[in-house]
Amino acid sequence: MIQAISGELGMIERLQRSEFSGYVHSVFDKTINVMCLENGELYTLACHRVDNAPNTLVIDVNSFGELGINMNDSVQVAHNRINIGSKLVIAMDHAKLWESIVPSYPTDVELLKKNVAKMNRHMDMHGTRGGMKKPLPSHRMFEEAVSSMLLERSEMLLTALLRHEMSTAFDMAVRLVGLGPGLTPSGDDFLVGLFTIFNMPNSPCSEWTDFSARVVQEAQGLTNEISYMAMKKASLGRVRESILGLLHALIAGSQEELLLALDRVLNIGSSSGTDIATGLVRGLEINIHRGGKICLPKLSSNKARILIPYR
Amino acid sequence: MSTKVVIKQSTYFDSVSLMSLSTKANQIEGVEQAVVAMGTEMNKEVLRNVGLITPELEEAKTSDLMIVVKAATDELCESAFVAIEELFKKKSAPAGSSEIKYATIDSAAKSIPEANLAVISVNGAYAAREARKALENDLHVMLFSDNVSIEDEIALKQFAHEKGLLLMGPDCGTAILGNVALCFGNAVRKGSIGIVGASGTGSQEVSVRIHDFGGGITQLIGTGGRDLSEQVGGIMMLDGMKALDEDDATKVIVLISKPPATSVEKKVLAQIKQCKKPVVVYFIGGTEESVVAAGGHFAKTSKEAALKAVVLAGADESTINKRALNIPLVEEVRAKLTPEQKYIRGLFCGGTLCDEAMYIAMEKFDNVYSNIQKNADYQLKDLHVSQEHTFLDLGDDDFTNGKPHPMIDPSTRIVRFLQEAKDPSVGVIVMDFILGFGSHEDPVGVMLPAIIEAKQWAEKEGRHLEILGYVLGTDLDNPKMEDQVNKLMDAGVTIASSSTNAGLLSREFVVKGA
Structure with a gap:
């Protein structure tokens, strides 16, 4: 039997209530995804090398590659145990709870401005090319065309948002969905970053959370289920731990903390980390641009609650 | 189509x-x-x-x-x-699906009684414990893990010495035992030269040069980088020398290291005197007198170490292609560079290759900066900004924190390369491309788009950008050495035939403007 190490609050509560049966949707080395038949959402079982994330349970295995788990294996939950066929039993007794809470947009943005500039410089140097960061010239027409379209559409989206041309913005956002290489297309990853920023309490852009919800509604069927789930959760302000860590570092971190947190995000997937980080940084730039032009109620400090012991 | x-x-x-x-x-x-x-x-x-x-x-x-x-x-x-x-x-395919996996060293040793070596690559916190278990099971150990304390290293090496076993490491990345390369190594001919090396890419370089000069290797024993420090006392190098001296197949021994601590150097030199076989000593940046006094054969460069070893092993020197420096090429490149283009920028995946090129440059220039400079005055103030002549060991901890080593993923070098290529004061950029077991499967291919782009920029700006490449490998390596070299040449890269020549050529290219 394998022990669960930590898991997202909502997922653990659902598992606790045993409102969960499903099948294995996809198998990777570090994660497996399970389709829940009760609510049609994907849930992830992740090895201990992966950070906490929405709909995710981190368990004490190094890899799923050798456990013999296959697509469509049945998944059942009973008595605080997850059974994947007869291949794996996961005990949740000692799993710590984790909840994704996006930090508030700061009232004093001077440090944020400096950190955004540092983040841009670091991404210029260390970001992965091929998605939102233009690839080096090559004969690969597909990649070059994808990159041009990503840049053009993301810029048009941001410009339209700033001009309140919401119909154009919506069109551009939808035309980013499913665009790009990788399991989670680069356009989706960019939107994950952007939607996260819209969900920062006190954000000058928080009025656009409805916009992101509409885009996600339209996105169903335009990208694969794994990528769709990440976008859907981001539109609700629920993102993985490393992204939250980066936001905290951007708001209040030292240069060292910022670069450490940024590197963690840049290491996600192939170009996914760079694409998400680009969405975050563009979103913050819009916030900085709009800051002061609107008046929002101040909310209390809103730090992520992390790792509450669970019995 | x-x-x-x-x-x-x-x-x-x-x-x-x-x-x-x-x-x-x-x-x-x-x-x-x-x-x-x-x-x-x-x-x-x-x-x-x-x-x-x-x-x-x-x-x-x-x-x-x-x-x-x-x-x-x-x-x-x-x-x-x-x-x-x-x-x-x-x-x-699931990883290792065709292999039998053992949960512990004890169970592996029990199941494979004929095994005599354990390669250990676990988190540093557990590495010493696992190495001790292997030694207790009478296994030689190659300890790839780093972050092992020096106290543990000393204790393990003393224990191994007492049992007559080898403890290669910690942080030992290169060995060739019984013609099998472990971790990072090249496909080299079997022969009569044994190597004990405290530096990974230095040992690889000498082994491929020996192969190129027509010689071959019996064993390449790694020691780990700290072995010749005052505290460790060279336990592994001394045991390695002894093992090779007693090995019938080995006719010549080559020692490779950065200069050892004085007390350790004395021990090594004393053992050279005891050796029945000729010993070639390549201590990077070291001096000749003491080695010669001990009866050893001093080598100033990696190429000289290989050449001396091959000749001592019986090869006819007059038949060896020594890959002499291409002097007309030096003149040709100098003529293309403007007076402002006076600096070398070395971007190396291999630490010893960086060291060798840097020492060669230091023979003619004072203003040689690096992240691995011993002289604190010439250590780079900001690792991301080059100063005058700069040589970077990109495999050093300074650059690899949380990232793969550039021998595994050379693409980590692209950004820095493009940065240097834009600098109008740069006369030559020198880079290594390391082939062989454990290394990236196409190190040249990864860099090519960036090289082509940089050449195009320079051409637009009306300046010549000299890029000097050295491909470390043999004709037996995969990917094919010839293909890698041809790809570079097609992109307009000048090729050096050895690490030593890469250092000499890069230095000579910019001498005029310096």
Whole structure:
């Protein structure tokens, strides 16, 4: 039997209530995804090398590659145990709870401005090319065309948002969905970053959370289920731990903390980390641009609650 | 022109695998375009725009994986697809599915009683414990893990010494035992020269030069970088020398290290006197007198170490192609550089290769900066900004924190390379490309787009950008050394034939303007 190490609050509560049966949707080395038949959402079982994330349970295995788990294996939950066929039993007794809470947009943005500039410089140097960061010239027409379209559409989206041309913005956002290489297309990853920023309490852009919800509604069927789930959760302000860590570092971190947190995000997937980080940084730039032009109620400090012991 | 399409239904690979598959598919011989992407509407729109869409692709669903290959002929397309399928099979196969895995060293030793060596690569916190278990099971140890305390290293080496076993490491990346390369190593001929090396790429370089000069290797024993420090006392180098001295197949011994602590050097030199066989000593930046006084053969460079060893092993020196420096080439390059282009920038994956080139430059220049400079005055103030002549060991902890070593992923060097290429004061950029077991499967291919782009920038600005490349490998290595060299030459890169020559050429190219 394998022990669960930590898991997202909502997922653990659902598992606790045993409102969960499903099948294995996809198998990777570090994660497996399970389709829940009760609510049609994907849930992830992740090895201990992966950070906490929405709909995710981190368990004490190094890899799923050798456990013999296959697509469509049945998944059942009973008595605080997850059974994947007869291949794996996961005990949740000692799993710590984790909840994704996006930090508030700061009232004093001077440090944020400096950190955004540092983040841009670091991404210029260390970001992965091929998605939102233009690839080096090559004969690969597909990649070059994808990159041009990503840049053009993301810029048009941001410009339209700033001009309140919401119909154009919506069109551009939808035309980013499913665009790009990788399991989670680069356009989706960019939107994950952007939607996260819209969900920062006190954000000058928080009025656009409805916009992101509409885009996600339209996105169903335009990208694969794994990528769709990440976008859907981001539109609700629920993102993985490393992204939250980066936001905290951007708001209040030292240069060292910022670069450490940024590197963690840049290491996600192939170009996914760079694409998400680009969405975050563009979103913050819009916030900085709009800051002061609107008046929002101040909310209390809103730090992520992390790792509450669970019995 | 022929286009072939395959759609893999409901197939999910992680992004890293997909990107890697796509990159490799585009590098297959004869392939003009290869696309590996999820079947989303937007990706299909891009395929329409670039003229690669087919009716079959139009039917792909968001959970399907689209593979498109365009090549000159149907046959090329077909063979490219066979190669792509092979790549997919490799990615799909569970890791080590054909191997038996043991949970502990004890169970492995019990199950394979004929085993006499354990290679240990675990988190540093557990490495000493595992190494001790292996020694207790009478196994020699190659300890690849780093972050092992010096106290543990000393204790383990003393324990190994008492048991008559080798403890190679910690942080030992290179060994060739019984003609099998472990961790990072090259395919070299079997022969009569034994090497004990405290530096990984230095040992690789000497082994490939020996091969190039017609010689061969009996054993290459790594010691770990701290072995010749005052505290450790050279336990492993002394035991390695002794083992090779007692080995009938070994006729000549080569020692490779950065200069040892004085007390350790004395011990090593004393043992050279005891050796029945000739010993060539290449202590990078070291001096000749003491080595000669001890009866050893001093080598100033890695190339000289290899040459002396091969000759001492019986080769006729007059028949060896010594790869003399190409003097007309030096003049030719000097003539292309403007007076402002006076600095060398060395971007190395191999630490010892960086060291060697740096020491060669220091013979003529004072202003040589590096992240591995011993002289604190010449250590780089900001690792991200080069000063005058700068030599970077990109495999050092300064650059690898949380990232793969550049020998495994040389793409980590691209950004710095482009940065240096833009600097109008740069006369030459020198880089190594390391082939062999454990290294990246196409180190040149990874850098080529950046090299081509940099050359184009320089041309637009009306200046010559001299790029000097050294491919460390042998004709037996994979990928093929010749192919790697040809790719560089086609991109306008000047090729050095050894680490030593790379250092000498880069220095001589900029002498005039310095």
